[in-house]
Amino acid sequence: xxxxxxxxxxxxxxxxATLNAVAAAQKIGSDIHLLVAGQGAxxxxxxxAKVAGVSKVLLADDAAYQHHLPENVAPLVVGLAKGxxxxxxxxxxxxxxxAPRVAALLDVAAISDITxxxxxxxxxxxxxxxxAIATVQSADAIKVxxxxxxxxxxxxxxxxxxAVETVSGTGDAGVSSFVGQELTKSERPELTQAxxxxxxxxxxxxxENFKLLxxxxxTLGAAVGASRAAVDAxxxxxxYQVGQTGKIVAPELYIAVGxxxxxxxxxxxxxxxxxxxxxxxxxxPIFQVADYGLVADLFKAVPELTxxxxxxx
Amino acid sequence: MKVLVPVKRVVDYNVKIRVKADGTGVExxxxxxxxxxxxxxxxxxxxxxxxxxxxxxxxxxxxxPTAAQETLRTALAMGADRGILVQTDAETQxxxxxxxxxxxxxxxxxxxxxxxxxAIDDDCNQTGQMLAALLGWPQGTFxxxxxxxxxxxxxxxxxxxxxxxxxxxxxxxxxxxxxxNEPRYASLPNIMKAKKKPIDTVAPDxxxxxxxxxxxxxKVAEPPKRKAGVKVADVAALVDKLKNEARVI
Numbered sequence: 001x002x003x004x005x006x007x008x009x010x011x012x013x014x015x016x017a018t019l020n021a022v023a024a025a026q027k028i029g030s031d032i033h034l035l036v037a038g039q040g041a042x043x044x045x046x047x048x049a050k051v052a053g054v055s056k057v058l059l060a061d062d063a064a065y066q067h068h069l070p071e072n073v074a075p076l077v078v079g080l081a082k083g084x085x086x087x088x089x090x091x092x093x094x095x096x097x098x099a100p101r102v103a104a105l106l107d108v109a110a111i112s113d114i115t116x117x118x119x120x121x122x123x124x125x126x127x128x129x130x131x132a133i134a135t136v137q138s139a140d141a142i143k144v145x146x147x148x149x150x151x152x153x154x155x156x157x158x159x160x161x162x163a164v165e166t167v168s169g170t171g172d173a174g175v176s177s178f179v180g181q182e183l184t185k186s187e188r189p190e191l192t193q194a195x196x197x198x199x200x201x202x203x204x205x206x207x208e209n210f211k212l213l214x215x216x217x218x219t220l221g222a223a224v225g226a227s228r229a230a231v232d233a234x235x236x237x238x239x240y241q242v243g244q245t246g247k248i249v250a251p252e253l254y255i256a257v258g259x260x261x262x263x264x265x266x267x268x269x270x271x272x273x274x275x276x277x278x279x280x281x282x283x284x285p286i287f288q289v290a291d292y293g294l295v296a297d298l299f300k301a302v303p304e305l306t307x308x309x310x311x312x313x
Numbered sequence: 314m315k316v317l318v319p320v321k322r323v324v325d326y327n328v329k330i331r332v333k334a335d336g337t338g339v340e341x342x343x344x345x346x347x348x349x350x351x352x353x354x355x356x357x358x359x360x361x362x363x364x365x366x367x368x369x370x371x372x373x374x375x376x377x378p379t380a381a382q383e384t385l386r387t388a389l390a391m392g393a394d395r396g397i398l399v400q401t402d403a404e405t406q407x408x409x410x411x412x413x414x415x416x417x418x419x420x421x422x423x424x425x426x427x428x429x430x431x432a433i434d435d436d437c438n439q440t441g442q443m444l445a446a447l448l449g450w451p452q453g454t455f456x457x458x459x460x461x462x463x464x465x466x467x468x469x470x471x472x473x474x475x476x477x478x479x480x481x482x483x484x485x486x487x488x489x490x491x492x493x494n495e496p497r498y499a500s501l502p503n504i505m506k507a508k509k510k511p512i513d514t515v516a517p518d519x520x521x522x523x524x525x526x527x528x529x530x531x532k533v534a535e536p537p538k539r540k541a542g543v544k545v546a547d548v549a550a551l552v553d554k555l556k557n558e559a560r561v562i
Contacts, residue, residue: 064452100443103439104411109528112436130536133533138527138528180477180478241474253561291539291542292559
């Protein structure tokens with residue numbers, strides 16, 4: 001049976017996490033179809049058709065899908081799903097919002113945030129903030145799955161030449177409407193895609209002090225993240241949060257500054273290749289996962305580090 | 314309007330969990346249990362709606378073992394009016410819980426269901442979306458602000474890029490994110506009062522719901538451990554390590 005992957009996009013471009021979901025689909029089977037539901041999303045469908053390993057793109061272009069409201073998109077997916085053995089989405093805020101709604105309408109379980117494919121019906125997923133890995137087997141005819149992007153190397157964005165097929169929409173369910181959005185604007189790389197991430201915690205003491213981290217990040221071409229404590233304190237917006245219920249990142253280099261290292265934070269970054277911790281408390285749990293720990297006053301160490309890196313890079 | 318708040322009893326968020334040696338699950342015997350933190354936020358939001366005169370009654374529900382009564386008592390002490398325990402010792406997966414909740418919604422007739430966006434044990438993040446689907450209601454997931462209006466509720470949601478605001482027709486399901494509010498601590502007088510508030514106990518069968526799990530857990534294992542690292546003396550040493558040993562800069 002073919003696999004349906006739901007594309008995550010903003011009507012203008014495909015979100016990179018979609019490529020990781022396609023990669024997970026490739027571990028399950030070979031006939032992979034990508035669904036683009038949106039409005040004015042022809043360009044996204046064309047990009048989707050180029051993704052390596054995708055054999056068909058389904059484009060549902062309808063005003064009701066402009067903001068991807070799950071009340072409108074779920075019936076579309078449910079209508080299509082009957083012809084598939086698997087329905088996958090990236091475990092982004094959109095995928096997490098939509099997939100369980102689809103699963104319930106199909107009367108099947110949803111399998112959240114998979115990090116491994118053991119066989120077409122058996123998957124690995126983290127539980128308890130990643131402190132245990134469960135292997136679960138589904139007996140349902142259709143497996144509805146969200147994919148943790150950092151666990152699967154992205155499929156190539158080019159090289160494919162799938163046909164684009166138009167599918168008709170299911171209309172507006174009439175129970176929800178989009179009011180507005182406030183998106184954080186940044187010139188820096190996107191947090192979940194960045195090769196280097198610099199994150200700050202409660203130790204930063206204020207939002208103003210995050211400028212120190214931004215300077216360091218800009219020297220490294222890095223993204224800026226934060227712990228829950230820093231977000232709750234209002235230092236930075238919610239979309240900076242790395243952790244169990246925030247963003248999951250796995251960059252080449254993660255620099256944790258003034259972060260104590262609660263298990264909920266570690267859940268979001270412990271798969272990073274190299275972890276650096278800078279904290280004045282030498283007992284901070286973050287040092288237990290850090291490859292390189294520096295016990296120091298961050299207000300002295302961070303500017304010094306930025307200056308040193310300026311010299312060597 | 315009536316508000317229904319489902320709550321889950323989970324291993325306390327401060328507990329460092331241990332995987333059972335036989336790989337069948339996580340040790341929960343003699344481990345501190347608490348209300349799922351996201352559900353606490355949901356209870357708090359419902360109580361604030363009641364204090365603001367927008368909610369008339371708050372019903373808390375838990376699906377789980379007899380001990381989940383304690384979790385319901387916590388919610389009652391925070392300000393909920395009455396509790397329902399759907400008693401089962403079986404493993405409860407999100408689809409089954411959503412079906413139980415649907416049956417209770419049909420019985421109790423709430424206008425709003427508020428629950429945590431995810432439980433910190435199975436980390437599924439599914440139940441609210443599933444319940445909304447089964448009821449044909451709209452869903453406001455990952456909520457950081459909830460403003461009831463006339464026949465609608467406006468929900469601000471935490472999404473990957475920032476915030477999104479949607480307007481939902483009531484009845485609706487809302488799932489609480491971290492920054493919706495800061496839950497209160499129940500005061501001693503309220504804890505005492507909560508002991509007198511009613512908790513009904515029902516069986517899933519009585520609600521006509523099959524709670525049999527759809528997923529079989531074959532194995533639970535520890536994740537790969539990171540090797541302990543080293544402490545460096547100063548910034549220069551750190552830069553040297555990153556450049557010459559880790560080769561990441």
